[in-house]
Amino acid sequence: ATPMSIMVGVGRGAQAGVLIRNAEALERMEKVDTLVIDKTGTLTEGKPKVVAIATASGFDEAELLRLAAGVERASEHPLAHAIVTAASDRSLDLAPVDGFEAPTGKGATGRVAGRSVVIGNVDYLASLGIDTAPLADIAEHHRADGATVVSVGIDGRFAGLIAIADPVKASTPDALRALAAEGLRVIMLTGDNRTTAQAVARKLGIADVEAEVLPDQKSAVVEKLRKQGRIVAMAGDGVNDAPALAAADVGIAMGTGTDVAMESAGITLLKGDLGGIVRARKLSQATMRNIR
Ligand code: ADP
Ligand code: MG
Numbered sequence: 001a002t003p004m005s006i007m008v009g010v011g012r013g014a015q016a017g018v019l020i021r022n023a024e025a026l027e028r029m030e031k032v033d034t035l036v037i038d039k040t041g042t043l044t045e046g047k048p049k050v051v052a053i054a055t056a057s058g059f060d061e062a063e064l065l066r067l068a069a070g071v072e073r074a075s076e077h078p079l080a081h082a083i084v085t086a087a088s089d090r091s092l093d094l095a096p097v098d099g100f101e102a103p104t105g106k107g108a109t110g111r112v113a114g115r116s117v118v119i120g121n122v123d124y125l126a127s128l129g130i131d132t133a134p135l136a137d138i139a140e141h142h143r144a145d146g147a148t149v150v151s152v153g154i155d156g157r158f159a160g161l162i163a164i165a166d167p168v169k170a171s172t173p174d175a176l177r178a179l180a181a182e183g184l185r186v187i188m189l190t191g192d193n194r195t196t197a198q199a200v201a202r203k204l205g206i207a208d209v210e211a212e213v214l215p216d217q218k219s220a221v222v223e224k225l226r227k228q229g230r231i232v233a234m235a236g237d238g239v240n241d242a243p244a245l246a247a248a249d250v251g252i253a254m255g256t257g258t259d260v261a262m263e264s265a266g267i268t269l270l271k272g273d274l275g276g277i278v279r280a281r282k283l284s285q286a287t288m289r290n291i292r
Pocket of ligand 2: 039040041236237
């Protein structure tokens with residue numbers, strides 16, 4: 001492409017909140033036939049809120065939330081923010097955490113007020129010998145509503161669960177409709193639980209879902225699609241999305257997300273509005289038409 005038409009495209013994009021960092025991204029966007037899209041913070045607002053707490057027998061709801069929030073205060077995960085906010089809404093006093101660790105895509109752990117606390121998904125707790133089965137029915141009920149369920153273990157015992165819901169962005173349904181009309185295949189890619197992911201996908205009319213994908217496997221999904229001959233755009237916001245954004249033909253980061261994601265992407269949507277993907281495609285078509 002000639003530098004002049006690229007510059008015009010980049011300028012028009014910037015006016016619409018679509019920041020194009022490299023010419024290749026603008027050139028390739030019109031050829032994209034597959035959009036891989038992260039759920040949390042990309043399709044959804046990324047501002048999750050605690051909607052329910054259930055305790056296992058012998059545990060108190062306020063105590064569970066207080067200890068869980070004590071650990072999560074040290075985490076930057078959106079789910080962690082939701083838990084800390086719920087605790088401060090209830091004016092619970094949080095004790096400091098010792099020995100904090102947060103294995104990506106799994107959860108967080110540490111010692112709070114002399115107790116050993118773990119929070120995260122079912123597999124993570126299982127790997128520590130904590131069985132979440134006692135509240136499995138309640139957990140599944142919340143997941144079927146599209147909520148994310150995190151389990152809490154205290155001193156090696158299952159203490160209960162916290163259901164957290166993250167509303168879909170207002171701009172998401174229209175953007176997905178426009179992309180479908182362009183003939184793009186849309187695939188949801190998430191580290192979240194399968195039932196939760198499918199509930200959200202169903203609401204949005206997304207048929208393809210890759211759930212329970214660990215951060216280091218997200219880029220493998222993109223690479224597999226490319227090997228199948230697809231031209232892939234990947235949209236995401238998190239640290240865990242960065243390798244997949246870099247592996248895609250076009251990486252699209254949310255301006256509302258992490259810096260690492262933006263540094264790994266050719267395009268950034270300033271306000272995280274997914275309508276920007278449709279706009280980027282139109283700009284790409286117009287730019288390439290000018291050049292041909
Ligand atoms: P996504 O791909 O949807 O952005 P992640 O890969 O960040 O999600 O996380 C996957 C799952 O790991 C979450 O749904 C949650 O169950 C668990 N998890 C990760 N970090 C935390 C945390 N700090 N606290 C509780 N659970 C967590
Ligand atoms: Mg995300």
